[in-house]
Amino acid sequence: MTARVALVTGVVGGIGAAIAQRLQADGARVVVSDLRGAGLQDVADRLSLPAAAADLGDPSAVADMTARIAADHGAVDILVNAAGGVRGQVGTALEEVDPAAWHSLFAINVDASLYLSQALVPAMKDAGWGRIVTISSGAGLRPSLTGIHAYTAAKHALVGLTKQLSQELARHGICVNSIAPGFILSNPATRAQWDALGPERQAQFIERIHTRRLGTPEDIAATAAFLTSEEAGWITGQILSVDGGIS
Template identity: 35%
Template sequence: MWSDQVAVVTGGSRGIGRAIALLLAERGAAVCVTYRGRAEAAGQVAAEIQAAGSRALVLGLDVADAPSVRAMIAQAETQLGPITILVNNAGVLYQATLDTFDYNKFEYMRRVNADGLIHTTRAAMTSMRARGYGRIINLTSIAAIGSTLHGNAFYAASKAEAMILTRRFAMELGGYGITVNAVAPGFIRTDMTQGRLSSTEWEIVEKRIRERTIMGRIGEPEDIANAVMFLASPDAGWLTAQMLVVDGGRMDYLASS
């Protein structure tokens, strides 16, 4: 049991973030769940955490805003205790081609997907360094290493930045007993991926992904949560600066096309 662990999961109100928050609570950790626009869903996650016997805190903020992030970490530490696990899950997906590119939409996505990771890490690292212990896990994407999904070039760029920051932050923080790793999910069944598609369109997408995946299925949020638990574990102290790809064995990367 991780009863001495305190975790922050950004973007924890749904999908992958929700699965991570619930599994952390199942292990015994206290969990701060952050959200940007889904207060009710985040509250439901907190209720499930408390029902599992763990402590929970729900805070609304935009991780792109540094002062809000600092205030969130301070409040989480006041109410739950020093942060030992930070899961940078909050992210924005903006799909575009060179023809449809909108700079303002891209810049906001980059501020969330990359700058947000910077803000949360800077805010959480102080108490981690003081205690000589920490686990930071960043959610990136297989898009960052070259999947061929149409319209994802700019999303991929923001996630590639997150991947590089993971390795550089690991170098800066490793001497303090803090590990920094990334998980790169493949195509996952969430309300975000399903939300804009009809049932017929979803069936077509799911079939296409299954055919490109060694394991013959798309991913579930729990698949990613299980990987995050490994990296968040106290036992994972000699593993840092790594990116764990969890995609069922995708076979449509640019490098192999």
Template identity: 55%
Template sequence: MNITFEGRTALVTGAAHGFGRAIALAFAARGASVVACDILQAELADTARLAGEACTPRVLDITQRDAVQAAVAEIEANHGPVDVLVNCAGGVLGQVGRPIEEIAEADWNAIFAVNLSGAFYLTQAVAPAMKRRQWGRVVNISSGAGLGISLTGIQAYASAKAGQIGLTRQLAHELGPFGITVNNVAPGFVRSNPTTERQWEAMGEEGQAKLIQTIALKRLGSPDDIANAVMFFASEQAGWISGQVLSVDGGK
């Protein structure tokens, strides 16, 4: 299967490291014009350097709807309409698992803002141009936590990722008549960024071994495994697939 994105513009959020960086690099390697977005300016510059001239970095806080609308308008003016949107930004924002009675309103809302509202705002901003052209791809990056439970025990993270999966299915039906597919990749545990490295270390050798034993392939995956799934969903070959959730977790 030869997947190419020549002549396509891909907007990838959360592109400063981990899955987002791998996804941005994969699009650039396959000929896309990539707009890589994140709030981490230095790391985002590293992504752009690795991707080469095909990649334009843009600092963007996806939790701010007005900023998202302005950014997409500018991107469309400078690069043309967005063909592929990958909502990868998210995470636990440095939070750790705590009993429900200890969770502050601000902590709950912050995780929902970056994992769910941001995906909504970006899709809302790119949808009009996709509708006009009767073609588009939206790929959301959720988590195994959205299908089951969070290894971290963070209630808001599991809930927001489950909500993102629900958003995926709903938008697939709303946008499908315009030739736009909306799909979701649900990664298993991957050592992909500083947060997951801390989680891995906190497990200790016994916890790490126990986690590996729950995986059918008996090994962890890599960010490239997630990027490969995104490439398929974004491709022409996946044109009759929408509203789906693909678990990329080594087998459970």
């Protein structure tokens, strides 16, 4: 791992930061990314890692950011795209779905993975080695507990993109997989969703999980560490549910 450069996006949300910390501990040279702001700088300072800010839904911003990373740190071997989420949206009736809100969730949950892959894959092909891990969701495999149409549709699209990239890139030594986390208390949005359930529904939810506990960001980070390792060289095109058995 010490020869590898890793880019981990979406580090302000909690899961991304845990993945960056784990890859760093495993010896990778990690760069973290998110929207410009105090949140990104706080994570970078806490982990003592270089940060590269960008709006990942903007292809020109992605191209500029990845060029800076290559110049400062070398070609990226590992991409873990944890950027995503609901962007403060809540579930609505179908008739109330707002087109702008719909497209904003596709931009961060799907478009970002496409633009980052376009920018980073050429160097991976040249090296004959690469790892791309997307963070999808159980909502990419079934209806979402959030009730947000765009989030469910976007995560399903990300699952499809992951499989398509795998088919195209595996012959070049680039493995592309996705982690579909269960419910993880990783940021204020997920904490608010959990609290909104109330004690009775929380207990019912825990009862459905085989391990009888919620997941942690570190559970997802451990999975990402394996999928980005040498040992995962014959694993590609997979959507791995990391959810304590609820699926």
